[in-house]
Amino acid sequence: MKRSESPGVAGVLCADEHGLCLSSKGIAKMEAAGQLASLARQAQQLHPLNPGPVIAIEAEGGTVLIKNESDVTMAVYKSPMS
Template sequence: MERQLEKHLEETCRVPGISGALCADNNGLCLAARGCKPELAGHVASIAQQAAQLHPNSSTTPVICVESEGGSVLIKSENDVTMAMFKTPL
């Protein structure tokens, strides 16, 4: 399973505009990272958990976009795994 995850992250980082990708569990443990710091896993998981509390009765989890001058980060949780994609401005 670990090899499949690594393969998917590698493919994701080949997409134009994507500079990094990260997967974390619900406790903020980094499962895999490419093109970004693994130390960000805890922050990414925490942001996803806090955003889910905004609509606690929703059947779907939110997609969070954090934007800055240096790019953006898209964060989404699904099945106890949180995924973050780091995008650079084009």
Template sequence: MERQLEKHLEETCRVPGISGALCADNNGLCLAARGCKPELAGQVANIVRQAAQLHPNSSTSPVVCIESEGGSVLIKSEGDVTMAIFKNPL
């Protein structure tokens, strides 16, 4: 599984405009990271967990987008894995 995850992150980071990708488990443990700091895994997992509390009756987890002058981050949790995609500014 680890090899497949690394392959998917590498392919994701080849997409123009994407500067990094990170996968974390529900406890914030970094499963894999490319182009970004693995230390961000805990914050990424926590952000999506907090966002899910805004709509507790929803059957799907939210997609969180954080935008700044330095770029944006898209965060989504699916099952036991949370994924963050870091994008360059436009």
């Protein structure tokens, strides 16, 4: 991923269905893979008719978007807009 193609993206993380980190870049921490995968699974249980809900966690430091699809969880860390 080139920074110029993804403005505001500070990091990305991919995890498998067991929470094992497949890849992390930028500010995304490998150690968070299990928690991110668990959040994605819990969101699917809350809304079983939606095949892939997107979770947005917002804070002053930015936003994390989390989505699970085909047994892979992807998390995108976005910087706060200035």
